[in-house]
Amino acid sequence: MKAARDWHKSFFMNSFYNPASRTAVEKAPAEALFVLRQLKLPKGAALLDLCCGPGRHAVEFAKKGLAVTGYDFSGEYLEEAAARARKKKVVLRLLRGDMRRLPFSGEFDAVVNLFTSFGYFLKFSDDLKTLKGVARALKPGGLFLLDLVHGDFVRKHFRPRTWDEMEEYYHLEDSTAGPDGITSAWTRIPKKGGKVLRRVFFTRLYTRQRLAKALTAAGLEPLKFRGGFGGQPLSPQKNRLIALAKKPG
Numbered sequence: 577m578k579a580a581r582d583w584h585k586s587f588f589m590n591s592f593y594n595p596a597s598r599t600a601v602e603k604a605p606a607e608a609l610f611v612l613r614q615l616k617l618p619k620g621a622a623l624l625d626l627c628c629g630p631g632r633h634a635v636e637f638a639k640k641g642l643a644v645t646g647y648d649f650s651g652e653y654l655e656e657a658a659a660r661a662r663k664k665k666v667v668l669r670l671l672r673g674d675m676r677r678l679p680f681s682g683e684f685d686a687v688v689n690l691f692t693s694f695g696y697f698l699k700f701s702d703d704l705k706t707l708k709g710v711a712r713a714l715k716p717g718g719l720f721l722l723d724l725v726h727g728d729f730v731r732k733h734f735r736p737r738t739w740d741e742m743e744e745y746y747h748l749e750d751s752t753a754g755p756d757g758i759t760s761a762w763t764r765i766p767k768k769g770g771k772v773l774r775r776v777f778f779t780r781l782y783t784r785q786r787l788a789k790a791l792t793a794a795g796l797e798p799l800k801f802r803g804g805f806g807g808q809p810l811s812p813q814k815n816r817l818i819a820l821a822k823k824p825g
């Protein structure tokens with residue numbers, strides 16, 4: 577089983593998956609609050625929500641008075657982010673593009689990337705390209721907060737096959753673990769007939785050490801690591817790896 581080079585193009589579409597589930601949207605305000613406590617930005621500061629998706633965190637940041645840019649590849653999710661901003665009566669600047677080609681230079685006080693929206697590329701050099709783009713996008717002294725699934729946790733709890741019953745379909749996940757990460761296939765089987773959908777994707781697994789090395793290689797200085805949005809210490813029992821890094825200067 578192998579993921580296509582640009583698997584994200586057919587995965588992140590409403591007909592297959594949308595990250596703004598009801599539970600995820602409910603969690604967003606508390607997660608955004610934790611992020612803001614780490615970043616300590618003044619009102620009006622410029623924040624880039626990299627891979628903002630449907631904007632569930634971006635609107636929370638904007639509600640707190642930040643000048644928020646959301647950047648994502650999925651046009652459908654950006655439309656949803658725009659609708660969410662209108663509903664919440666906040667302003668978002670929304671841009672469509674690939675995270676490997678960030679068009680920003682010295683523009684942001686902080687960049688965030690949330691809900692494992694990084695580590696998707698089969699080549700590590702593409703992850704590094706993304707991190708270098710983040711470093712370029714930041715003002716000197718700017719901060720980068722990255723929230724990923726924790727590689728140590730995933731390896732420890734690895735299961736090659738899992739089933740879930742959702743409201744409208746059965747969800748089957750088949751995974752293989754390699755030295756760099758996990759390749760998974762999600763199969764969605766509708767309960768009331770209809771097309772069975774299957775998508776294969778790749779997640780590069782980052783441990784604290786591996787992420788610190790990648791951030792440093794991109795010119796960012798790792799400052800601290802946490803194991804969850806409650807500020808828990810990082811451990812193999814925690815499924816989040818939240819890193820805070822700084823652009824020197």
Ligand SMILES: C[S@@+](CC[C@H](N)C(=O)[O-])C[C@H]1O[C@@H](n2cnc3c(N)ncnc32)[C@H](O)[C@@H]1O
Nearest residue numbers: 584588595627628629648649650674675691693
């Ligand atoms: C798991 S979702 C998380 C979205 C959002 N951060 C959230 O928490 O709801 C990952 C996001 O990354 C975006 N994405 C995937 N590959 C991308 C790429 N190469 N460039 C830009 N965005 C990408 C997807 O469109 C999707 O919105």
